[in-house]
Amino acid sequence: GAVVSQHPSWVICKSGTSVKIECRSLDFQATTMFWYRQFPKQSLMLMATSNEGSKATYEQGVEKDKFLINHASLTLSTLTVTSAHPEDSSFYICSAREVGTGGYEQYFGPGTRLTVT
Amino acid sequence: AQTVTQSQPEMSVQEAETVTLSCTYDTSESDYYLFWYKQPPSRQMILVIRQEAYKQQNATENRFSVNFQKAAKSFSLKISDSQLGDAAMYFCAYTDYGQNFVFGPGTRLSVLP
Numbered sequence: 001g002a003v004v005s006q007h008p009s010w011v012i013c014k015s016g017t018s019v020k021i022e023c024r025s026l027d028f029q030a031t032t033m034f035w036y037r038q039f040p041k042q043s044l045m046l047m048a049t050s051n052e053g054s055k056a057t058y059e060q061g062v063e064k065d066k067f068l069i070n071h072a073s074l075t076l077s078t079l080t081v082t083s084a085h086p087e088d089s090s091f092y093i094c095s096a097r098e099v100g101t102g103g104y105e106q107y108f109g110p111g112t113r114l115t116v117t
Numbered sequence: 118a119q120t121v122t123q124s125q126p127e128m129s130v131q132e133a134e135t136v137t138l139s140c141t142y143d144t145s146e147s148d149y150y151l152f153w154y155k156q157p158p159s160r161q162m163i164l165v166i167r168q169e170a171y172k173q174q175n176a177t178e179n180r181f182s183v184n185f186q187k188a189a190k191s192f193s194l195k196i197s198d199s200q201l202g203d204a205a206m207y208f209c210a211y212t213d214y215g216q217n218f219v220f221g222p223g224t225r226l227s228v229l230p
Contacts, residue, residue, distance in 0.1 A: 034218065038160075043208060043220045091160065104150050104212050108162035 003027050004096050006109030013084055013116055021079045021112045023094030029074035030096035034106060035067075038091045050077050084116045119144045121211050121221035129227040130199045137184075138194045138224050140209030146170075149213040151185070151192045156223075157205040165207070168192065196226075204228045 003026040013019050023033060032051050036044040048064075050056040050071035058064045066088075068080040077096075081088055091113050095106035120143045130136035142151070153165040168176045168185050175183050180200075184193045196203055209221040 043222045044162075046218065093160075093162065095162070104214060105152055105164055105167055106218060107164070108154075110159070110161045 002098065002107040004094065004107050004109040006094055006112055008112060009110060010113045011115070013114070015085055015116055016083055018080055018082045019084055019114060021081075021092055021094070021114075023077045023079070023096070023109050025075045025096045025098075025107070028096075028098045028107075030077075030098060031074070032097045033071055033077040034095045034097075035069060035077075035079050036093045036095065038093060038111075040091075044093060047079075081114065084114070086116045089114055089116045119146075119211055119213070119217055119219050121209050121219050123207075123209055123221040123224050125224045126222070127225045127227070129229055130196070130203075131229050132199055132201060134199055135195060135197045136199055136226065138196075138207050138209075138226065140192045140194070140221055142190050142192065142209070142211050142219075142221075144190070144211065144213065146213045149211060151183075152210040152212075153181070153183070153192075153194045154208045154210060154220075155203075155205045156208065157202075162208075166194065199228050201228050201230065 005024045007022045035047045038044050047062045048056045048058045050069050052071050052074050056069035071077040093111045095108045122141045149170045151168045155163045155165050166176050166178045166181050180197045182195045206223045208223045212218045
């Protein structure tokens with residue numbers, strides 16, 4: 001149980017274009033989903049927290065107009081990187097927390113490697 | 118703000134031996150959860166073990182156990198009978214009821230055959 005999928009797993013795009021990454025909880029409902037960015041050999045950096053049906057909460061320093069997050073249902077959240085630039089190249093990971101559980105652990109997707117050329 | 122520290126950037130262990138990874142944290146909360154996550158080369162984050170702060174008993178999951186010292190704000194992970202598949206980055210994490218989720222910088226564990 002508690003499986004989170006992420007699509008695509010790898011994407012290359014040209015500078016100036018937009019890219020959408022999907023995060024789905026496959027066998028549970030997620031009240032809250034999280035989006036992280038991870039640089040090589042570093043820890044996860046939280047970008048934003050999204051709750052179903054409401055606006056995402058962005059961490060300080062994260063441009064909300066550049067990284068658009070939508071949490072339209074209890075099983076789907078999307079991250080759109082708008083007008084991508086090479087410095088946006090990174091590994092993006094989503095996670096989800098299950099409705100009604102007391103454990104507060106997060107279940108992670110397999111990640112998306114974004115390369116902007 | 119809560120912080121999580123892992124003082125060992127890298128560790129190594131001989132196969133079948135035991136290794137302990139250290140984690141300390143700082144919080145003013147009395148109720149919270151602590152986790153150890155594993156990130157193998159595939160980069161898929163895997164939950165290894167969790168500990169509720171209100172529970173005095175240390176959590177155990179098969180070969181993985183923790184030593185939770187609440188007063189010292191210490192949360193170490195012990196891996197017994199280490200296997201080659203245990204080689205990964207290990208992240209200690211803290212949350213106070215989901216409002217803040219903080220990861221440590223990670224410890225890279227190598228398992229030597």
